Amino acid sequence: MVSIVVPAHNAEVTLARALDCLLDQEIADWEAIIVDDASTDRTPAIIAGYVGHDARFRTLRSCAYSAAGARNSGISTARGQWLMFLDADDWVDASFLAKMLAALKTTPDAVAAYCGSRRVMPDGELTPSSISTEVAIQPFETFARRCAIRTHALLVDRETIVELGGFDVSLRTCEDWDLWQRLARLGKRWVMVDEPLAFYRISPNSLSCNSMQLLADAEIVIARGFSTDPRVEHPASAHGKGAIEANGRTASEALAWFALLNAASDCGRGSHSINPQSLRALPAGRKWAGEIAKAVFDGLLVGSLSVPTQLAARWDRFGGSLTELIIELGKIWGDPAAGRRVQYHLEQMLLDSDDLAAPRRLARTLGIRVDARNPISIELPEGIDQIYAYLMVDGRIEARVQFGALGKVTRSHWINLASQSGVADNSNLSAAEASLPMAEHPSDPDSHFGKLARLAAEAQGLVRSSAEPLEPLASPRRKPAADDHDTDRTSFWNRRFATEDPWNYRSPYEQEKYERQLEILPAGPIGRALELACAEGHFTRQLAPRVGHLTATDISAIAIGRARARCSDQPNVEFGVLDFSADTLPGGMDLIVCSEVLYYLGDLAELRRIAKKFVEALAPGGSFISAHAFVLRDNVERTGFDWNTFGAQAISETLAVTEGLVLEQSIQTELYRIDRFRRLSLDDVATEPTIDHVPIRAPIGIGVARNIVWGGARALRRDVARSERRQRIPVLMYHSVADDGPAALARFRCTPAAFEGQMAWLRANGFHAIMSEQLEWSIANREAFVGRPVLITFDDGFQNFADHAWPILRANDLTAEVFLVTDLVGESARWDVDIGPPTQLMDAGMVRRLAGEGAFFGSHLATHRAIDGLSSSDLAAELLRSRMFVERWTGRPTTAFAAPFSVTDRRLGRLAKECGYRIGFGGKHGPADLDCDPIDLPRIEVRGDRSLDDFVARVEAVLE
Numbered sequence: 001m002v003s004i005v006v007p008a009h010n011a012e013v014t015l016a017r018a019l020d021c022l023l024d025q026e027i028a029d030w031e032a033i034i035v036d037d038a039s040t041d042r043t044p045a046i047i048a049g050y051v052g053h054d055a056r057f058r059t060l061r062s063c064a065y066s067a068a069g070a071r072n073s074g075i076s077t078a079r080g081q082w083l084m085f086l087d088a089d090d091w092v093d094a095s096f097l098a099k100m101l102a103a104l105k106t107t108p109d110a111v112a113a114y115c116g117s118r119r120v121m122p123d124g125e126l127t128p129s130s131i132s133t134e135v136a137i138q139p140f141e142t143f144a145r146r147c148a149i150r151t152h153a154l155l156v157d158r159e160t161i162v163e164l165g166g167f168d169v170s171l172r173t174c175e176d177w178d179l180w181q182r183l184a185r186l187g188k189r190w191v192m193v194d195e196p197l198a199f200y201r202i203s204p205n206s207l208s209c210n211s212m213q214l215l216a217d218a219e220i221v222i223a224r225g226f227s228t229d230p231r232v233e234h235p236a237s238a239h240g241k242g243a244i245e246a247n248g249r250t251a252s253e254a255l256a257w258f259a260l261l262n263a264a265s266d267c268g269r270g271s272h273s274i275n276p277q278s279l280r281a282l283p284a285g286r287k288w289a290g291e292i293a294k295a296v297f298d299g300l301l302v303g304s305l306s307v308p309t310q311l312a313a314r315w316d317r318f319g320g321s322l323t324e325l326i327i328e329l330g331k332i333w334g335d336p337a338a339g340r341r342v343q344y345h346l347e348q349m350l351l352d353s354d355d356l357a358a359p360r361r362l363a364r365t366l367g368i369r370v371d372a373r374n375p376i377s378i379e380l381p382e383g384i385d386q387i388y389a390y391l392m393v394d395g396r397i398e399a400r401v402q403f404g405a406l407g408k409v410t411r412s413h414w415i416n417l418a419s420q421s422g423v424a425d426n427s428n429l430s431a432a433e434a435s436l437p438m439a440e441h442p443s444d445p446d447s448h449f450g451k452l453a454r455l456a457a458e459a460q461g462l463v464r465s466s467a468e469p470l471e472p473l474a475s476p477r478r479k480p481a482a483d484d485h486d487t488d489r490t491s492f493w494n495r496r497f498a499t500e501d502p503w504n505y506r507s508p509y510e511q512e513k514y515e516r517q518l519e520i521l522p523a524g525p526i527g528r529a530l531e532l533a534c535a536e537g538h539f540t541r542q543l544a545p546r547v548g549h550l551t552a553t554d555i556s557a558i559a560i561g562r563a564r565a566r567c568s569d570q571p572n573v574e575f576g577v578l579d580f581s582a583d584t585l586p587g588g589m590d591l592i593v594c595s596e597v598l599y600y601l602g603d604l605a606e607l608r609r610i611a612k613k614f615v616e617a618l619a620p621g622g623s624f625i626s627a628h629a630f631v632l633r634d635n636v637e638r639t640g641f642d643w644n645t646f647g648a649q650a651i652s653e654t655l656a657v658t659e660g661l662v663l664e665q666s667i668q669t670e671l672y673r674i675d676r677f678r679r680l681s682l683d684d685v686a687t688e689p690t691i692d693h694v695p696i697r698a699p700i701g702i703g704v705a706r707n708i709v710w711g712g713a714r715a716l717r718r719d720v721a722r723s724e725r726r727q728r729i730p731v732l733m734y735h736s737v738a739d740d741g742p743a744a745l746a747r748f749r750c751t752p753a754a755f756e757g758q759m760a761w762l763r764a765n766g767f768h769a770i771m772s773e774q775l776e777w778s779i780a781n782r783e784a785f786v787g788r789p790v791l792i793t794f795d796d797g798f799q800n801f802a803d804h805a806w807p808i809l810r811a812n813d814l815t816a817e818v819f820l821v822t823d824l825v826g827e828s829a830r831w832d833v834d835i836g837p838p839t840q841l842m843d844a845g846m847v848r849r850l851a852g853e854g855a856f857f858g859s860h861l862a863t864h865r866a867i868d869g870l871s872s873s874d875l876a877a878e879l880l881r882s883r884m885f886v887e888r889w890t891g892r893p894t895t896a897f898a899a900p901f902s903v904t905d906r907r908l909g910r911l912a913k914e915c916g917y918r919i920g921f922g923g924k925h926g927p928a929d930l931d932c933d934p935i936d937l938p939r940i941e942v943r944g945d946r947s948l949d950d951f952v953a954r955v956e957a958v959l960e
Contacts, residue, residue: 001027001029001030001080001081001082001097001101002027002029002030002031002080002081002082002083002084002097002101002155003030003031003032003033003074003078003079003080003082003083003084003158004022004030004031004032004033004083004084004085004086005033005035005070005071005074005075005078005083005084005085005086006018006019006032006033006034006035006074006086006087006088007035007037007062007067007070007071007074007085007087007088008034008035008036008037008039008043008047008070008088009036009037009038009039009043009065009070009088010039010040010041010043011039011041011043011046011088011089012039012041012042012043012046013089014088014089014201015043015046015047015088015089016046017091018086018087018088018089018090018091019032019034019046019050019057020091021091021092021093021094021096022056022086023054024094025094025095025096025097025098026094026095026097026098027097027098027101028056030056030080030097031056031057031058031078031079031080032050032056032057032058032086033058033059033060033074033077033078034047034050034051034057034058034059034060035059035060035061035062035070035071035073035074036059036060036061036062037062037063037064037065037066037067037069037070038062038063038064038065043088047059058077060073060074060077064169066169066172066175067087067167067175068166068167068168068169068171068175069167069169071085071166071167072166072167072169075158075161075162075166078158080158081157081158082101082104082155082156082157082158083155083156083157083158083161084097084152084154084155084156085151085152085176086151086152087151087152089201089203090150090151090152090198090199090200090201091199092152092153092197092198092199093195093196093197093198093199095197096115096197096198097155099115099193099195099197100113100115100154100155100193100197101113101155103191103192103193104155104191106191107189107191109188109189110188110189110190110191111156111157111160111183111186111188111189111190112154112155112156112157112180112183112188112190112191113154113155113190113191113192113193114131114135114149114153114154114155114190114191114192114193115131115153115154115192115193115194115195115196115197115198116129116130116131116153116193116194116195116196116197116198117129117130117131117149117150117153117196117197117198117199117200118130118196118198118199118200119199119200119201119202119301119302119307120199120200120201120202121202121305121306121307122202122203122204122305123305125306125307125310126199126307127301127307127308128308129195129196130196131192131194131196132148132149133192133194134148135148135149135184135190135192136190136191136192139180139184139190140181140184140185140187140225140236140238140239140243141243141244142184143177143180143181143184143225144181144184144222144225144226144242144243144254145222145225145243145249145254145257146177146254146257146258147174147176147177147180147221149180150198150200151176152198152200153197153198154180156183160183160186160188161179161183163233164179164182164183164231164232165231166179167179171217171220171221172213172217173210173213173214173217173218174214174217174218174220174221175217177218177221178220178221178224181221181224181225181229182229182231182232184239185229185232185235185236185239185240186232186234186235186236186239187235187236187237187238187239188236202302202305204269204305211262211263211265211266211271211273211274212273212274214258214262215255215258215259215262215274215278218255218258219255222251222254222255222258223251224242225242225243225251225254226242226243226245226250226251226254227241227242228240228241228242229242250281252281253281253282253283255278255281256278256279256280256281256282257282257295259274259278259279260279260282260292260295260296260299261295261298261299262274262299263276263278263279263299263325264295264296264297264298264299264300264303264322264325265299265300265302265303266299266303266321267299267300267303267318267321267322267325268299268300268301268302268303268304268305268306268317268318268322269303269304269318270317270318270321272321276325276328276329276332277332279328279329279332280332282329282333284333284335284338286338286341286866286868286869286901286903289338289341289342289345289868289869290345292329292342292345293342293345293346293349294349296322296326296342296346297311297346297349297350300318300322303318304317304318308349308350308353309353309354309355311350311353311354312350312351312353312354312356312360312362312367313354313357313358313360315350315360315361315362319362319363322346323343323363326339326342326343326346327339329342335869337865337866337869337870338869340364340869340870340871341866341868341869343363343364344364344365344386344868344869344905345868347362347363347364347365347386347388348365348388348402348905348906350362351365351367351388354367355390355397356368356369356388356389356390357369360388361381361384363383364383364384364385364386364871365384365386365387365388366378366380366381366384366386366387366388366405367388367389368387368388368389368390369389369390369392369397370389370390370391370392370414370418371392371393372391372392372393372398372399372414372415372418372423373393373418375411375414375415375418376411376414377408377409377410377411377414378408378409378414379408380405380407380408380409384405385404385405385406385871385872385873386402386403386404386405386872386907387401387402387403387405387409388400388401388402389401389402391417391418391421391423393423398421398423399418399421399422399423401417401421401910402906402907403417403906403907403910403911404872404875404876404907404908404910404911405448405872406448406451406452406455406872406873406876407445407446407447407448407450407451408444408446408447408448409447409448410444410447410448410449413447413448413449449914451873452876452914452915455873455876455877455880456880456915458877459877459880459881459884460884462881462884463881463884463885463888467888468844470844470845470848470888470889471845471848471849489555489579489581489582490555490556490579493554493555493556493559494556494557494558496556497535497536497556497558497559497562498558500536500562501536503535503596503703504701504703504704505535505536505538505539506538507698507701507703507704508698508699509696509698509699509700509701509704510538511698512696512697512698513627513672513674514538514539514542516627516667516674516694517539517593517595517625517627517674518542518543518546519667520625520665520667520674520675520676521546521591521623521625521676522591522623522664522676522678525548526546526547526548526590526591527547527548527549527590528547528548528549528551528588528589528590528591528619529543529547529548529549529550529551529589529590529591529592529593530550530551530553530585530586530589530591530592530593530617531543531550531551531552531553531592531593531594532553532554532578532580532592532593532594532597533553533554533555533580533594533595533596533597534552534553534554534559534560534563534575535554535556535559535563536559536562536563536566537552537562537563537564537566537567537575538566539593539595540552540563540566540567540570540573541566541567541570543593544567544570544572544573545570547572547590547591548572549572549574550570550572550573550574551573551574551575551576551586552567552573552574552575552576553575553576553577553578553580554577554578555577555578555579555580556577557577560575560576560577563575580594580610580613581601581606581610585613585614585616585617586617587616587617587619588617588619589617589618589619589622590618590619590621590622590623591622591623591624591625592614592617592618592622592623592624592625593625594614594624594625594626595625595626595627595628595674596627596628596629598610598626598628598651599628599629599631599643599645599646599647599651600645604646604650604654607646607650607651607654608654608658611654611655611658611661612658612659614655614658614661615658615659615660615661615679618679619679620679620680620681620682620684621678621679621681621684622678622679623664623676623677623678623679624655624661624676624677624678624679625674625675625676625677626651626652626655626674626675626677627672627673627674627675628647628648628651628652628672628673629641629647629648629671629672630647630648630649630670630671630672630673631643631645631646631647631648631649631650632647632709632712632713632716633645633646633647633716634646634647634648634649634650635649635712636712636713636716637712638711638712639670639671639708639709639710639711639712640671640708640709640712640713641671641707641708641709642707642708642709642713642716642717642813643707644718648672648673652666652673652675655675655677656677660679660680661677661678661679661680662677662678662680662684662686662689663675663676663677663689664676664677664678664687664689664690665689665690665691665692666689666690666691666692667692667694668691668692668693668694669693669694669695669696670695670696671696671700671708702807702810702811705810705811705812706810706811706812706813707813708811709763709764710760710764711760711764712764713763713764713765713766714764714765714766715764715765715766715788716766717766717767717768717787717788719766720766720787720788721786721787724786724787724788725784725785725786726784726785726788726959727784727785727929727930728785728927728928728929728930728958729770729775729785729789729790729791729927729928729929729958730790730791730927730928730940730954730955730958731775731790731791731793731921731927731928731937731938731939731940732790732791732792732793732939732940732942732955733793733794733795733898733902733921733939733940733941733942734750734755734792734793734794734795734805734816734942735748735749735794735795735796735798736748736749736750736796736798736800736839736944737749737750737751737752737755737798737800737801737804737805737808738751738752738798738800738804738839739751739752741836741839742832742835742836742837744835744836745832745835745836746944746945747943747944747945748943748944749944750942750944751944752804752805752808754944754948755804755805755808756808757948758942758948758951759808759809759811759812759814760812761948761951761952761955762790762812762814762955763812763813763814765788766787766788767788767789767790767814768787768788768789768790768813768814769789769790769791769792769809769814769815769816770789770790770791771791771815771817771856772791772793772817772856772858772895772896772919772921772937773895773896773918773919774789775791775919775928775934775937776895776918776919776934778930779928779930779932779934780934782930783930784930788959790814790955791817791928792809792814792815792816792817793816793817793818793819793898793921793939794816794817794818794819795819795860795898795900796819796820796821796829796839796841796860796864797818797819797820797821797825797841797842797847797857797860798829798839798840798841798842799839799840799841799842799846800839800840801816801818801842802842802846802850806850806853806855810853810854815854815855815856816855816856817855817856817857817858817896818842818847818850818855818856818857818858819857819858819859819860819896819897819898819921820841820842820847820857820858820859820860820882820885820886821841821860821861821862821863821864821882821900822859822860822861822862822881822882822885822886823862823863823881823882824841824863824864825841825842825843825844825847825885825889826841826842826843826844827841828840828841829841829864830864831864831900844889847886847889847890848889848890848891851889851890851891851892856890856892857886857889857890857894858886858894858895858896858897858898858919859879859882859883859886859894859896859897859898859917860882860897860898860900861878861879861882861897861899861900862877862878862881862882862885863878864900864901865878865900866899866900866901866903867899867900867903867904867905867907867908868903868904868905872907872911875907875908875911876911876914876915879897879911879912879915879916879917880915880916882897883897883915883916883917894916894917895916895917895918895919896917896918896919896920896921897912897917897919897920897921898920898921899920899921899922899923902921902922902923902939903922903923904922904923904936908920908922908936909933909935909936912935913935917935918934918935919934919935919937920934920935920936920937921936921937921938921939922936922937922938924936924937924938924939925938925939925940925941926938926940927940927958940954940955940958942954
């Protein structure tokens with residue numbers, strides 16, 4: 001079944017181990033062709049011993065002086081269906097052949113099977129397993145860019161290898177990569193065995209340590225991968241012209257990644273053979289920092305002949321050259337912060353693998369063990385701005401803390417960290433020492449909190465020096481809800497009229513409603529008229545010229561006083577305080593007008609009782625006019641106001657069945673209806689009413705719109721508040737709301753129409769908006785969320801939030817929290833300048849205005865730089881400065897931040913708390929729940945290139 005080709009050159013030390021692993025195989029149907037490539041040591045004798053002992057071993061002599069040539073010799077005499085190439089210093093697990101052949105049997109069309117591998121260091125230590133899952137998905141695109149499999153970690157079809165011509169003997173290294181690339185170009189399947197069955201010995205004298213040769217050969221192989229390869233006669237059509245340069249992943253970038261691996265390996269050996277300029281094509285973006293750090297980490301393992309747990313302890317051997325390499329990377333990219341970002345990632349990886357048995361001083365991080373019960377102050381070495389510590393109790397590691405450090409970490413600081421980590425209590429501290437860190441006495445200017453206090457003072461000075469006069473914050477004006485009730489009706493209404501014009505009677509919407517009430521007046525002269533709930537007399541003044549005598553009444557003396565003043569030039573109007581529910585109505589009226597007030601009655605039984613009073617107060621043939629809005633409680637399936645009361649439909653139906661009343665005419669809009677009823681006289685005959693459906697032409701103000709649910713509701717807020725309690729909620733993340741912008745930013749830009757559809761869906765499905773402080777309170781108190789809350793957040797603070805998003809939010813009775821880039825407020829999003837014209841940001845005056853209207857604001861830091869590339873001092877300065885400016889503009893305490901680009905690291909949370917924040921949003925995605933860390937909350941990104949159905953599915957998934 002399998003022919004195993006074993007090239008051996010002076011391999012007397014390792015060859016027996018390699019051949020013994022073949023004898024241990026669970027599958028016996030194999031042959032091993034050992035190719036002695038001009039050995040001058042005991043290798044031939046060792047080979048002879050195995051050949052003599054087991055007929056499955058055969059031997060060949062070769063003078064190729066290369067693994068490629070020796071392997072080709074073996075291929076030429078191989079008889080198996082499958083080929084394996086085992087170097088004389090490597091080995092495989094006893095189950096290797098059985099598991100690989102089993103995988104191939106389940107995938108008959110596969111041309112190769114591969115498994116995971118582990119490196120073996122000279123001291124016998126093993127690295128963790130590694131395997132490339134991409135090979136099974138897109139083998140050619142993978143091998144065009146890198147060699148993803150160890151030479152002996154796969155079985156390949158022999159006939160195919162023969163057709164491809166075997167290994168390229170012109171390559172001193174990378175010959176296996178070149179062959180796998182040609183094999184993958186055929187477009188046939190590769191099957192993965194996800195186990196580390198192959199073991200690869202690292203030697204300080206192997207060719208893999210020759211970085212210059214590796215780089216030269218890799219350049220050839222990569223160039224072949226991105227072009228046609230005449231050696232492959234029948235490539236798959238998709239691969240004939242080479243790899244696809246998708247998403248900037250070019251041949252130059254692939255070579256740069258390979259160069260980085262070798263440059264790091266050189267650093268691990270203490271050499272500098274790789275020119276840093278060969279790394280120029282590496283991507284400098286934030287999302288690649290972790291991948292670059294992983295590549296450096298991997299190179300260090302090889303070059304330093306170490307396993308992960310040994311790297312931090314060996315920092316002195318390679319740390320200086322490695323740091324220089326990373327600094328050089330930052331210079332090549334023109335972005336020192338990008339280099340720092342890689343440095344932070346790498347140092348965290350090193351210390352994550354270490355036991356800190358002794359202090360580890362890296363470039364920016366100090367790794368130490370600290371006795372949690374009896375810590376001592378720690379002075380920061382020069383250049384260090386991050387602590388990575390194990391908190392120890394009785395010699396055991398009880399917790400890990402990692403934080404940005406600005407200066408000396410004092411004893412009380414350590415014990416407080418231990419207490420917060422649940423490791424120790426403060427019982428052995430004095431009262432002063434046991435205080436919270438921010439309250440630590442800043443008399444020591446070199447301590448962490450002493451330096452933090454200095455940064456805070458500097459930030460306060462900036463705010464004071466740059467502060468311009470701001471308009472006083474306006475209190476949000478809200479129309480009183482129709483579902484407010486009070487046992488004392490008079491007091492209730494007097495409170496409503498404590499502010500003049502509480503319902504915005506002068507608005508075009510109300511005035512258009514008044515015009516239609518005048519249109520529906522009965523034809524002919526009207527003698528005596530009664531207006532119930534005349535409020536401040538706005539409609540009274542318009543009605544007076546149409547009647548002989550008008551009695552205008554209201555329960556509120558305050559309202560009557562304003563109405564009397566407004567209509568002082570109308571001689572036919574008299575005013576009086578009247579509670580039409582409790583008081584006797586004057587009789588013999590030709591017309592009674594009662595609008596926008598019957599909602600406030602206790603229930604329909606009271607309405608039925610009062611309707612009889614209306615009939616009694618009318619003269620026979622007199623008219624009763626009612627104007628009221630449609631309310632969802634009457635009919636949840638049609639447009640209506642979300643008030644906890646009955647509305648126009650119930651009022652009209654009640655009046656229609658009141659004995660003595662008949663509906664004559666009705667003017668109906670989508671939002672309200674105006675009805676004229678007539679009191680029947682003895683010989684009256686009721687006729688079919690005239691129904692006129694008319695549009696609303698007047699603009700609808702926010703005070704009205706916020707209570708409307710257009711098209712009906714699927715759930716009402718008050719209903720879900722009574723019936724639903726949940727452990728998690730959606731926190732939605734938006735950026736821009738605009739129709740136009742750079743195509744590359746389409747993901748981050750919702751059109752106003754799409755945003756309006758999303759907010760309308762939330763409103764119609766019973767969601768209400770909360771703020772991050774409410775979310776933090778629920779988490780802190782383990783209090784289930786009531787109803788269907790949603791937290792709507794916007795990053796960056798674009799002007800289009802004010803222009804488009806805010807009016808839509810207000811119209812749907814929702815609000816949002818906007819995270820501002822405070823140093824750039826009033827400017828533009830310069831972080832997007834390389835993508836297209838940067839979007840305008842709100843200025844401080846606009847922020848102030850929206851805060852007065854009910855919007856909330858938090859920090860997106862000061863400069864919109866990703867925090868994992870900032871020094872700890874710069875990060876603290878941005879957190880403090882940004883918070884203080886937001887508080888200046890909004891007049892409110894600011895406790896929330898969102899990390900720019902959703903990038904965070906382990907320093908951010910603790911440093912943010914020390915700078916006065918309680919709530920933070922980082923890079924996690926998904927719903928927020930009661931188990932979340934409030935300083936690292938997740939959000940659900942709402943993408944502008946997705947449909948409303950996608951939005952609905954994401955939100956509904958949180959409700960499940």
